[in-house]
Amino acid sequence: MRVLSGIQPTGGLHLGNLLGAILRWVRMQDEAECLFFLADLHALTVDTDPAQLRANVREMAAALLASGIDPAKSVLFRQSAVPAHAELCWILNGTARMGWLNRMTQWKDKAGKNREGASVALFDYPVLQAADILLYRATHVPVGDDQKQHVELTRDIALKFNTDFDVDLFVPPEPYIGGGTAARVMSLRDGKSKMSKSDPSDMSRILLTDSDDDIAQKIRKAKTDPEPIPGSPNGLDERPEAKNLVGVYSVISGESVEAVLARFEGQGFGQFKPALAEALVGLIAPIRARLEDFRKDPGELDRLLAEGAERATEIAEPVLAQAKAATGLTG
Known part of the structure; x- marks a missing residue:
């Protein structure tokens, strides 16, 4: 194979x-x-x-x-x-x-x-x-x-x-x-469009070179809706931005979407976004450090x-x- x-x-x-x-x-x-x-x-x-x-x-x-x-x-x-x-x-x-x-x-x-x-x-x-x-x-x-x-x-x-x-x-x-x-990751500004480097808005994407603060800021400003996090995936069907952020957290944490929703059910995105930002920093920071080392050589x-x-x-x-x-x- x-x-x-x-x-x-x-x-x-x-x-x-x-x-x-x-x-x-x-x-x-x-x-x-x-x-x-x-x-x-x-x-x-x-x-x-x-x-x-x-x-x-x-x-x-x-x-x-x-x-x-x-x-x-x-x-x-x-x-x-x-x-x-x-x-x-x-x-x-x-x-x-x-x-x-x-x-x-x-x-x-x-x-x-x-x-x-x-x-x-x-x-x-x-x-x-x-x-x-x-x-x-x-x-x-x-x-x-x-x-x-x-x-x-x-x-x-x-x-x-x-x-x-x-x-x-x-x-x-x-x-x-x-x-x-x-994972199909969507724009942080539009949950119906794929994340892309061609998007004119830097806030639509998280780069592997972004600092920890940049990542936290982009997640904090990511588009969401005022509704609380639902208890089942069906509750995300008409909420593309919410579905995108939950999906990203699920992939990074290794948990199912159902498990993520069960943990955050009823909370607003004001509580969810810091947890997502922390998970993203944990994933990207080591990659960014290794990337910098390779760039130097x-x-x-x-x-x-x-x-x-x-x-x-x-x-x-x-x-x-x-x-x-x-x-x-x-x-």
Whole structure:
């Protein structure tokens, strides 16, 4: 069993990234062989600042390591440091079909009405994503609901390639549901919108670099409603901001939502918010300290990523070689 997942190197990692993906990755390390990569090639689907991209790769690597990704357990690397990703993507472009890509809802959402002005990379990135997965013969891919369609596309590409060239090379991957539940963390200003670094309000998100005081202030000012905390989850159904804060506390504390509600039932958010802030500080403060240590030593970050790229290349190169042989690119 081999698990693969990637994350685009963007600045400003926040609580939603941590609870929604990164801590799940940390738990996966004890369940399967894991490869995690910084998807800098995927970052080129939109306009990028070269210096910012380079800085973001290091920042993301530092955040992953600080959060618990262990290079002794997992392979952590920069996507572009393994050229086989781009090479296999081009080979698979001969297998993928325009109709398949046209049906990708992410393409429709991201391109919007300006499809003619979108980059070819934005249209084609699901094929690169397929190459990322198939290159390592990954059996499982942890994905959110918005990416399940891309895993299905990867399966279609794998099966068509194997059939077209009469080989048993690529492994059709399955979505991975291990690593525990991934939390869907919403904005602190709007319980109906996901927490995002693109939100213009800094008060909408908690960053991994926020101080203890910043965290406490953001929770104190988080949008809620005047109603007391209910005794059952049904009482949160029409209260998105309340549901979000209770859900975050549940994930951090390891308690069920029912247990959290039982403890705080009847109280207002004036009593609940300090407890949530304390739990958040307990989670983020150690990560922030480790993150600062890694930031001070970019050479060590580069060394760890280079080591990971070497290990990834050892797995990827034989698969790429077989793909080339199957298609007639090599003897």
